[in-house]
Amino acid sequence: MILVISLLKKIKEGLAEIFVPDVKIPEEGKKYGFYNHRMKIDRDISVAILSVFKDKFRKSSEISICDVMGGTGIRGIRYKKEVGGNVIINDINKNSVELIKKNVLLNSLDIKVESEDARLLLHKYRSSKNLFDFIDLDPFGSPAIFVDSVAISLKDFSLVGITATDSPTLFGLYPKTCLRKYGIISYKCPFYRELGTRILLSFLIREFARFGKALYPILSYSILHYVRIYAISKNSIEDCNKSLEKFKDVSEEMRRFGVNFEKGISIYCGELHDKKFLLDVSKKLKEMNSEGIKITNLASTELDTLFYFDISWIAKKIKIRKMPPLNRIIDTLIDRGYKASRTIFCQTGIKTDASFEVIKEVLKI
Numbered sequence: 066m067i068l069v070i071s072l073l074k075k076i077k078e079g080l081a082e083i084f085v086p087d088v089k090i091p092e093e094g095k096k097y098g099f100y101n102h103r104m105k106i107d108r109d110i111s112v113a114i115l116s117v118f119k120d121k122f123r124k125s126s127e128i129s130i131c132d133v134m135g136g137t138g139i140r141g142i143r144y145k146k147e148v149g150g151n152v153i154i155n156d157i158n159k160n161s162v163e164l165i166k167k168n169v170l171l172n173s174l175d176i177k178v179e180s181e182d183a184r185l186l187l188h189k190y191r192s193s194k195n196l197f198d199f200i201d202l203d204p205f206g207s208p209a210i211f212v213d214s215v216a217i218s219l220k221d222f223s224l225v226g227i228t229a230t231d232s233p234t235l236f237g238l239y240p241k242t243c244l245r246k247y248g249i250i251s252y253k254c255p256f257y258r259e260l261g262t263r264i265l266l267s268f269l270i271r272e273f274a275r276f277g278k279a280l281y282p283i284l285s286y287s288i289l290h291y292v293r294i295y296a297i298s299k300n301s302i303e304d305c306n307k308s309l310e311k312f313k314d315v316s317e318e319m320r321r322f323g324v325n326f327e328k329g330i331s332i333y334c335g336e337l338h339d340k341k342f343l344l345d346v347s348k349k350l351k352e353m354n355s356e357g358i359k360i361t362n363l364a365s366t367e368l369d370t371l372f373y374f375d376i377s378w379i380a381k382k383i384k385i386r387k388m389p390p391l392n393r394i395i396d397t398l399i400d401r402g403y404k405a406s407r408t409i410f411c412q413t414g415i416k417t418d419a420s421f422e423v424i425k426e427v428l429k430i
Contacts, residue, residue: 078105080146083168085137099136108140109355111226112147114295115199117345118224119148128198133183138165140201145174155179155186183211187218199224207231209246212272221300229292235261254324255375258287258410265292267333270308279304284364285337286409311335318371323421334371338364363409368416374424377413383425397427
């Protein structure tokens with residue numbers, strides 16, 4: 066299909082200017098090249114994380130980047146314009162590839178554009194001993210079938226960004242599907258976003274460990290319809306074993322949050338974010354004037370504890386009509402000697418070492 070210019074509109078994002086399908090909702094543009102304006106914040110964060118990673122660990126060398134499912138090419142084009150390096154953008158959709166090439170030309174960039182199944186593409190480059198410093202995997206639905214190809218295509222101590230958009234599966238609406246795809250049963254509960262994020266991260270850690278690669282999470286979060294994980298991959302059997310030691314059965318911990326779950330759930334219970342790294346990411350996002358800084362700032366100050374209390378859910382449960390301001394609840398808990406913070410996962414959520422009963426008591430004050 067030849068893309069007719071009247072079917073497209075020109076938009077600006079970051080330092081890039083691209084053509085995107087002129088449609089009312091993003092899904093209508095899939096045939097020509099998928100672009101979701103709501104994901105701009107995530108792309109800002111991707112650019113900032115990659116920029117900080119390059120400055121810290123690849124300053125003296127040319128960085129190699131692969132966007133394996135390019136859509137309109139916006140991610141890869143922004144990486145090239147705002148970070149630099151050797152960039153490959155791939156998409157199996159021939160119409161998307163035509164649009165990507167048009168957008169690369171529009172920005173006068175030297176980017177290699179491919180059109181293959183993501184797994185075949187990565188194996189092709191690996192077989193020719195061309196490994197990547199950063200791979201961005203942003204599929205429709207689950208990333209599960211692509212993860213092993215990503216893992217073996219990264220250099221030692223490299224960066225990976227992986228998205229899952231099958232949120233109903235991860236968030237407990239389809240627990241058996243989650244068990245089949247990710248090896249862990251999901252559960253619909255008040256802290257479903259963190260549980261779903263930890264399920265995805267647990268799957269990634271195990272899959273990478275199969276190849277002797279340890280994953281160190283930089284930022285793990287869920288907003289809108291997706292879960293996104295940024296992590297550093299390091300070749301180390303010893304570090305793989307240390308990560309796997311952080312897997313625990315959390316069914317007892319779930320009861321502390323008012324959730325009775327009889328079946329055992331063994332997931333990764335370690336840190337979700339590298340807070341020191343994120344301080345530099347926040348500085349970069351501030352320079353970019355991006356709303357993404359709200360996410361990285363929250364992650365930087367969030368308690369490293371399992372799960373969170375959704376205060377709105379608790380207020381409804383105990384029939385409190387007017388919920389106190391979240392900051393007041395946090396201050397009250399801290400005054401009583403507990404640790405407490407907001408969470409990246411829920412606008413009405415609090416992470417704390419206080420019990421469910423204490424939370425209810427504070428809400429009734």
